[in-house]
Amino acid sequence: MSIAIIGAGAFGTALAVALSANGPVTLWGRDTTWAAGRENPRLPGVALPDAVAVTGELAQAAGADMLLLALPAQQLAGFLGDHAAQLDGKRLVSTAKGIDLTRLTGPSALISDACPRATMAVLTGPSFAADIARGLPTALTLACADADAGRALQHALSTPVLRLYRTTDVTGAELGGALKNVIAIAAGTVIGAGLGDSARAAIITRGFAEMTRLAARLGARPETLTGLSGLGDLTLTCTSAQSRNFRFGRSLGAGADFDPATTVEGAATARAVAALAARLGEDMPIAAMVARLAEGGVSVENAITALMTRPLKEE
Numbered sequence: 118m119s120i121a122i123i124g125a126g127a128f129g130t131a132l133a134v135a136l137s138a139n140g141p142v143t144l145w146g147r148d149t150t151w152a153a154g155r156e157n158p159r160l161p162g163v164a165l166p167d168a169v170a171v172t173g174e175l176a177q178a179a180g181a182d183m184l185l186l187a188l189p190a191q192q193l194a195g196f197l198g199d200h201a202a203q204l205d206g207k208r209l210v211s212t213a214k215g216i217d218l219t220r221l222t223g224p225s226a227l228i229s230d231a232c233p234r235a236t237m238a239v240l241t242g243p244s245f246a247a248d249i250a251r252g253l254p255t256a257l258t259l260a261c262a263d264a265d266a267g268r269a270l271q272h273a274l275s276t277p278v279l280r281l282y283r284t285t286d287v288t289g290a291e292l293g294g295a296l297k298n299v300i301a302i303a304a305g306t307v308i309g310a311g312l313g314d315s316a317r318a319a320i321i322t323r324g325f326a327e328m329t330r331l332a333a334r335l336g337a338r339p340e341t342l343t344g345l346s347g348l349g350d351l352t353l354t355c356t357s358a359q360s361r362n363f364r365f366g367r368s369l370g371a372g373a374d375f376d377p378a379t380t381v382e383g384a385a386t387a388r389a390v391a392a393l394a395a396r397l398g399e400d401m402p403i404a405a406m407v408a409r410l411a412e413g414g415v416s417v418e419n420a421i422t423a424l425m426t427r428p429l430k431e432e
């Protein structure tokens with residue numbers, strides 16, 4: 118199955134490098150000025166193998182059997198809207214970890230709406246671009262509602278160091294990836310504010326409770342959230358300074374500057390989650406606080422006080 122990757126950011130480029138172990142890969146980016154040097158500034162220190170062909174022509178990528186959409190969640194709807202005619206009917210696999218702020222849906226619904234004839238799947242789980250590009254062993258979740266199509270994608274996207282598990286629970290897989298970014302901002306904030314590892318463990322655990330509550334309400338299976346795409350990625354992102362969401366939170370907690378050009382999916386997703394939770398009547402106190410923190414609507418000190426002084430309840 119020929120593979121093209123749409124989006125030449127850190128993750129798209131890392132996937133291109135990893136999957137080129139199986140055969141040629143086309144990597145499409147809107148900016149390919151770096152391509153002649155065979156090193157993407159979004160993924161410094163990684164030389165592109167010869168099997169990766171970089172192109173700025175979408176038509177070249179759209180001819181592949183499978184297209185991996187490695188774009189930020191808030192950019193996906195616009196991209197699909199612009200290019201639906203070229204993409205519909207294809208196998209489309211999203212790697213975006215977020216909830217669209219305008220539509221309050223994950224990538225799967227964006228794809229299904231824009232490209233109703235496409236075979237749609239989600240690739241998610243604990244995996245830093247730099248780790249994948251270096252060939253470090255990584256396990257991911259491939260979610261596809263069509264079990265047979267999912268099996269074929271799982272095989273095409275696995276390598277000796279990239280091990281994919283499959284599920285038909287697309288909702289659970291994509292919510293795990295989206296929601297963990299919100300909680301990672303909260304965990305980073307706690308660490309940046311010097312509140313300690315015990316407080317971080319509390320945020321991870323209570324954040325996971327929020328994730329599972331919302332996901333269940335939206336139809337996800339509980340075991341998906343305890344798998345790689347939920348608990349696995351939550352653990353990684355809340356405990357590693359490689360995570361941009363964690364680092365963004367750490368800057369908030371420390372009152373330090375943060376490069377606004379960095380992709381931080383959890384900031385917009387926290388606002389989407391707060392809106393979704395309000396609509397559904399679900400209690401998501403940590404996500405709601407992250408939304409306010411990211412907008413500068415509350416101080417870190419007041420956010421912590423508000424979370425700690427909520428009415429006492431059963432676990």
Ligand SMILES: NC(=O)C1=CN([C@@H]2O[C@H](COP(=O)(O)OP(=O)(O)OC[C@H]3O[C@@H](n4cnc5c(N)ncnc54)[C@H](O)[C@@H]3O)[C@@H](O)[C@H]2O)C=CC1
Nearest residue numbers: 125126127128129147187188189190192213214245246380
């Ligand atoms: N970097 C990582 O370690 C991982 C990232 N992801 C997810 O993959 C998605 C992409 O993340 P990264 O590649 O890391 O971000 P990035 O910030 O490194 O790259 C984003 C890329 O998308 C491109 N882009 C943005 N809007 C576009 C548009 N409308 N049309 C065409 N290209 C557009 C940008 O030019 C850039 O090359 C995110 O949802 C992220 O959560 C998932 C797993 C790991």
Ligand SMILES: O=C(CO)COP(=O)(O)O
Nearest residue numbers: 242243244245360361362
């Ligand atoms: O999703 C990721 C790891 O699984 C990457 O996390 P960040 O976007 O926070 O860097």
